Amino acid sequence: MRDFVDMPDARTRHEQGLTLSGISLSRNGTTLLNDITCALPPSGITAVMGPNGAGKSLLLRVAHGLIDADQGLVLWQGDAVTEEARKAQAMVFQKPVLLRRSVEANVDFALKVAGIRHPSLRDALLNRVGLKGRNKQPARLLSGGEQQRLALARALATNPKLLFLDEPTASLDPTSARMIEDILREERDAGTKIVLVTHDVPQARRLADDVLFLTSGQLHCHQDAASFFQTPDSPEAARFLAGHILN
Amino acid sequence: MGDALHLAGQLVLSGDPDLWEIVLLSLRVSLIATLIACIIGLAIGSLLAVSRFRGRSAVLVVINALMGLPPVVVGLIVYLNLSRSGPLGFLGLLYTPTAMIIAQTILITPIIAALSRQILEDLNHEYAEQFRSFGLSRIGQMKALLWDGRFALLTVALAGFGRAVAEVGAVIIVGGNIDHLTRVMTTAIALETSKGDLPLALALGMILLTIALVVNGFVQSVRSTATRAAYA
Amino acid sequence: MKLIPLILAALAATTAQAADSIIVQSTTSTANSGLYEAILPAFKDTSGITVNVVAVGTGQAIRNAENCDGDVLLVHAKPSEEKFVASGGGLERTDLMYNDFVVVGPANDPAQVASSAKISEALTKIANAGALFTSRGDDSGTHKKERALWAAANLTPADASGTWYRETGSGMGATLNAAVGMGAYTLTDRATWISFQNKSDFKIVLEGDETLFNQYGVILVNPDKCPNVDATAGQAFIDWLLSDAGQSAIAGYKLDGQQLFFPNAPK
Numbered sequence: 001m002r003d004f005v006d007m008p009d010a011r012t013r014h015e016q017g018l019t020l021s022g023i024s025l026s027r028n029g030t031t032l033l034n035d036i037t038c039a040l041p042p043s044g045i046t047a048v049m050g051p052n053g054a055g056k057s058l059l060l061r062v063a064h065g066l067i068d069a070d071q072g073l074v075l076w077q078g079d080a081v082t083e084e085a086r087k088a089q090a091m092v093f094q095k096p097v098l099l100r101r102s103v104e105a106n107v108d109f110a111l112k113v114a115g116i117r118h119p120s121l122r123d124a125l126l127n128r129v130g131l132k133g134r135n136k137q138p139a140r141l142l143s144g145g146e147q148q149r150l151a152l153a154r155a156l157a158t159n160p161k162l163l164f165l166d167e168p169t170a171s172l173d174p175t176s177a178r179m180i181e182d183i184l185r186e187e188r189d190a191g192t193k194i195v196l197v198t199h200d201v202p203q204a205r206r207l208a209d210d211v212l213f214l215t216s217g218q219l220h221c222h223q224d225a226a227s228f229f230q231t232p233d234s235p236e237a238a239r240f241l242a243g244h245i246l247n
Numbered sequence: 248m249g250d251a252l253h254l255a256g257q258l259v260l261s262g263d264p265d266l267w268e269i270v271l272l273s274l275r276v277s278l279i280a281t282l283i284a285c286i287i288g289l290a291i292g293s294l295l296a297v298s299r300f301r302g303r304s305a306v307l308v309v310i311n312a313l314m315g316l317p318p319v320v321v322g323l324i325v326y327l328n329l330s331r332s333g334p335l336g337f338l339g340l341l342y343t344p345t346a347m348i349i350a351q352t353i354l355i356t357p358i359i360a361a362l363s364r365q366i367l368e369d370l371n372h373e374y375a376e377q378f379r380s381f382g383l384s385r386i387g388q389m390k391a392l393l394w395d396g397r398f399a400l401l402t403v404a405l406a407g408f409g410r411a412v413a414e415v416g417a418v419i420i421v422g423g424n425i426d427h428l429t430r431v432m433t434t435a436i437a438l439e440t441s442k443g444d445l446p447l448a449l450a451l452g453m454i455l456l457t458i459a460l461v462v463n464g465f466v467q468s469v470r471s472t473a474t475r476a477a478y479a
Numbered sequence: 480m481k482l483i484p485l486i487l488a489a490l491a492a493t494t495a496q497a498a499d500s501i502i503v504q505s506t507t508s509t510a511n512s513g514l515y516e517a518i519l520p521a522f523k524d525t526s527g528i529t530v531n532v533v534a535v536g537t538g539q540a541i542r543n544a545e546n547c548d549g550d551v552l553l554v555h556a557k558p559s560e561e562k563f564v565a566s567g568g569g570l571e572r573t574d575l576m577y578n579d580f581v582v583v584g585p586a587n588d589p590a591q592v593a594s595s596a597k598i599s600e601a602l603t604k605i606a607n608a609g610a611l612f613t614s615r616g617d618d619s620g621t622h623k624k625e626r627a628l629w630a631a632a633n634l635t636p637a638d639a640s641g642t643w644y645r646e647t648g649s650g651m652g653a654t655l656n657a658a659v660g661m662g663a664y665t666l667t668d669r670a671t672w673i674s675f676q677n678k679s680d681f682k683i684v685l686e687g688d689e690t691l692f693n694q695y696g697v698i699l700v701n702p703d704k705c706p707n708v709d710a711t712a713g714q715a716f717i718d719w720l721l722s723d724a725g726q727s728a729i730a731g732y733k734l735d736g737q738q739l740f741f742p743n744a745p746k
Contacts, residue, residue, distance in 0.1 A: 066379050087382040097377035100395040109391070113381045331547030331707050339707065341548055342502055342533060423502075423533035426516070441652025442511050443659075443677030 016078050017042035017193060018162065023062055023072035025217075032058055033069065034217045042077065044209035045184065045194040047225070049201075049237075051246040054214040056197040057094070057166050063195065064091050064164050076162055087114060090160040094167040096151035103142070104135035107154050114158040125153040130179055145176025152180055156187070163187065166197045181207060201241060205229055213237045215246055251449035258450060265427075270458065273431040276344050277412040280351035284411075285404050287352075288359025293389035295360070296367035297375075307364070313357035318350075318416030325350040325421045342423040347431070350417040355407035362403040367392045370399075398470050405466055409459060432458075500529035501712045504541075504549035506620055507650040509695070510534030512670035512739050518728040522719050528712045536619030536650065544568060544698075547705030550713035552698040555668075556620035560696050569698035575720055576729050576740045577694045580624060581672060582685040583655075584610075584664035592664065592684040599632035601685045606634050609643040611663030615654050616646025624693070625666045631690070668693050670739035695740070697721075720744070 018040040025033040033055050040046045048056045061067040063074055065081035074081055076089070099106050107122045126132055129149035134142070139150060148168055155163060165184070169177040184207060188194055198204050204211065208225040213234060220234035232238045240246055258266050295307065327333050329341040329349070340346045370392050371378075378388050393400065415433035422429035424438060432455045439448035509515065515532050523529060535543065537554040544552045545568050552569060554560060564572050582601055584592060590610040595601040605612050614636070615622035629636050636644040645663065647654045651671045658665040659679045667675075672683070697717050702710040719725045726742035733739070 061376075064380060066376055083382050086380065089380075091380040093376065097374060099374075099391065110381060113383055113387065330543075331705060333546070336547070336707075342531065423531070425502075425531040425533060428531050438511070440656065441507065441650050443652055443655060443675040445656075445677050 015042060016075070018063060018195065019073075019075040020059075020063060021073045021075075023059070023069045023074070025058065025062065025067070025069045025071075032217050033062065036072070036214075036217075036219045038212060038219060038222045040193070040195065040212075041210065043188070043191055043193055045188050045196055045207050046210050046212060047204040047208035048195065048197045048212045048214065049199065049204055049240070050214035051199070051240065053216070055217040056199075056214055059212075059214065060091070060164050060166050060195065060197050064089060066091075087158065088160060089162040089164065090155035090158060091164040092148070092151050092155050092166065092168050094170055096147045098139040098142075098147055098150060100140060101138075102136050103131055103139050103150055106139045106150060107157050110154045110157040116158065122157070125157055126150075128156075128183065129153040143173075144171070145173045148172055149176055149179060152183060156183075160192065162193045162195070164195050164197075167199070168196070169198075169200070169203065177203075213240070215240075248449070250446040251453060254446050255450035255453040259454060266454070268427065269430055269432055269435050270454065272344060272429075273412060273433070273455070274458065276347045276418070276431060277351060277408055280348045280355065280411050281404055281408040283348070283352045284356040284359050284407050288356045288407070289363050289393060289400065290389075291356075291360040292363030293367050293393050294385075295364045296371050296392060297385055297388045307361075310357050310361045310364070314361050316354055316357065318354055318414040319420065321350050321354045322417035322420030325353065325417065329421065341421060342425060342429060344422070344429060346421040347418045347429060350421045351411040351414070354414060354417055355411050358410060359403055359407045362406060363396075363400055366396050366399045366403065370396050398474055401466055401470050405463055408462065412455070412459060499527055499709075499712055500531055501550040501709050501716060502531045502533060502548070503551045503553055503716070504543045505532050505534055505553040506537050506540060506555060507534045507652065508555070508621065508668045508671045509553065509740075511650075511652055512674045513734065514670070514729070514732055514740060517732040518725070521724070521728050522716065525724070526712075526715055526719065528715060530716060536615070536617045537621075537623070538618030541568075544700050547700065547707055550700055550708050550710075551716055552700060553695065554620055555693055555695045556623045557694055557696060559620075559623065560698060564698060567701055567704055569700050570702075572696045572698045573717070573721060574743055574745060575695045575697045576726075576742045576744070577692060578669045578740050579686065580621070580666055580691040580693050581669050581683045582664055582666055583658070583672060583681050584684045585662045586680040586682055588684050589662075590664070595685055596688070598628055598685060598688045598690055602629060602632045602634055605664055606636060606639075606643075609639075611643050611645065611658075611661055612636065613654050613658040613661070613663045613665045614644060614646045615651065616648045617650070619650075620693075621651060621666060621668060628666070628690070673734050673737050673739055694743075 021037050023033055023036040036059065048059060050056055058067065062069050065074065065086050076085065079085060099109055101109070103126065104122055107125055111118060111122060126135065129152055131146060131150060131153065139147065142150060152168065169180055181203070184194055196207065210222065210224045211228040212222050213220045213232070213236070215236050220236050221232060223233055228237065229241065232241060236246060295303070325346060326341065328335045329338065329346050330336050331341070371388070374392065378391065383391070413433065415437050418431055419434045419437060422431070422434065424430050424434035432451060436448045436451045439451060510532055511534070519530050533543065533549065537556045537559065540552060540554050541559055541563050543549055544563065552563070553575070560572050563569050582592060582598070590604045590608040592601045592604055595604060614625055640646055647657050651667055652675065654665055655667060655671070655675050656677055659677055659681055664684070697720055699710065699713050699717055700708045702708040721744040726744055729740050729742045730738065
């Protein structure tokens with residue numbers, strides 16, 4: 001029933017996407033992630049869905065290597081996610097973490113960490129997220145939507161091969177949400193692998209190529225988006241899509 | 248009090264060269280001590296803010312406790328080391344402004360380290376995940392925290408400077424309160440008090456307070472201007 | 480880091496000292512009276528040597544000199560000075576000048592000390608009355624003298640420490656401030672008393688007993704033991720103090736028309 005679930009295989013590294021094998025994590029005796037195994041394709045947008053408390057954000061952090069799982073293995077294109085490997089990835093958090101600096105300094109910081117010096121690249125990024133000419137403004141005085149767009153620009157600055165986003169458009173204004181969705185489509189089309197946590201079903205319908213569905217730290221199904229929204233593999237997913245409240 | 252105020256005003260207005268010498272030495276000694284203490288203390292504070300290791304909480308307890316170092320004890324320790332019969336006696340630093348800078352640096356480095364550690368750790372709490380996502384090195388983390396926390400850290404530096412410029416116990420032992428060589432505001436106040444010239448002692452105290460006010464006001468205005476201009 | 484050279488430069492600037500200068504370990508009684516400000520410029524003019532005075536209690540001054548932290552010792556506790564010389568800490572000790580100790584107390588003189596002729600009588604009255612007395616309690620020359628005076632009167636005020644006998648553990652000025660603050664008697668050298676400006680209603684209640692004589696001596700710190708000692712400049716200062724020029728400079732220092740120190744160097 002798990003269409004996509006398969007273990008690392010004989011495909012070339014480049015063809016291998018993001019592989020999670022047997023990921024378990026518990027804190028203070030509570031199981032937060034329970035033996036999660038899946039293989040995400042090397043491109044396209046994977047939506048991670050499920051009710052509040054399902055462990056979606058936690059799974060994203062484990063996949064990005066921000067949190068070490070108690071058990072299990074995370075591989076991106078066949079390699080473990082080391083500090084160095086993480087530089088080829090990026091993450092946008094639900095609540096953007098912006099440095100107490102100007103708009104452009106936030107982008108410059110990411111460029112500098114990645115060892116890139118390129119002012120025109122920075123301005124192109126700001127232009128792309130609709131922050132053209134806002135270079136010198138304090139980042140933390142931007143509106144919520146602008147802050148999230150800046151966080152996205154900063155994440156894209158290093159041209160990541162793998163981009164994680166945790167509820168990036170939750171409680172944003174429609175203009176910012178649309179702009180972010182447009183950029184995500186462009187990035188996917190350019191070959192970036194995107195893993196997006198969202199509980200916004202319409203957004204997942206618009207963007208997702210495949211869907212992971214979790215409740216209570218348990219992976220219930222992983223299937224391609226079209227079939228997920230038509231005939232979900234798990235009864236929990238069906239109830240979730242029907243608008244029921246799941247525990 | 249009235250006498251002292253009047254006298255303080257007179258001293259300042261008359262441009263008494265002895266007074267200016269003492270004031271400038273006080274500022275020179277305490278500002279250099281603060282600068283060195285900031286370099287050492289901020290390095291320690293930022294390192295502790297981003298590090299987790301066994302015995303860390305014990306280190307924090309020690310550094311926090313060292314904030315309460317009695318100046319006289321610091322003075323005595325520095326004296327025993329810089330004395331001609333002490334291990335560093337060959338340097339000939341006792342009874343020089345350098346000895347006073349060393350004593351004050353030792354006195355306030357724990358203050359800078361402990362307070363900056365707290366501020367930077369709170370800031371790191373917010374930034375840590377993002378830094379990890381960037382794959383930022385520990386040094387890179389420390390530098391970014393120090394830069395982003397710089398306005399809050401200015402207050403830390405001021406706390407250190409305030410303690411340095413106001414203490415008398417350490418500098419009177421290692422400086423010797425020598426006229427035209429190591430006499431600073433606080434030792435001059437102690438001297439005038441022991442001469443029973445309480446109005447003059449109080450007047451000098453008022454001038455010291457004024458200096459502290461001017462330095463604090465200056466830093467505060469720099470801070471608020473810079474904060475308003477570019478950062479939130 | 481551009482800061483490092485900046486700091487080094489700043490440190491270097493602060494260590495630069497006058498080429499020819501000596502450190503004199505001396506007592507608060509001489510320094511607080513203003514004697515050095517009065518006589519040192521004349522010495523500087525003739526010799527070009529800067530004299531830096533560290534004013535602490537006699538006990539601490541001797542200990543600092545034992546640690547080689549000074550070139551010349553100028554204090555007032557003859558037995559301790561002789562011990563210092565005998566142990567090799569210093570070269571020859573020479574009498575330099577004297578003044579005397581006095582007992583000061585509140586104007587109403589609660590223990591009726593003023594009617595005494597002898598210091599032993601005065602101290603006995605104070606002890607019997609349980610009148611407040613502040614002691615230096617800091618092993619200074621004055622403190623040593625005071626203890627000797629109590630012992631000569633067969634009294635052990637230390638038993639009453641904390642009640643009527645109060646040891647401040649501080650310099651002469653601080654002890655006088657404390658005495659004035661609590662209305663207590665105290666023993667002080669005359670020079671400090673004359674120059675003291677917080678007298679309130681205090682006055683001298685006993686003076687003139689010959690046992691209150693206060694002799695100052697001067698000693699060159701032993702350059703063989705302490706190679707850092709500038710023996711040439713230190714000896715030049717001592718020679719000048721003992722010369723006619725130095726002696727008359729000491730005699731010439733007056734405050735409120737009163738002579739504070741009486742030169743008595745051997746001819």
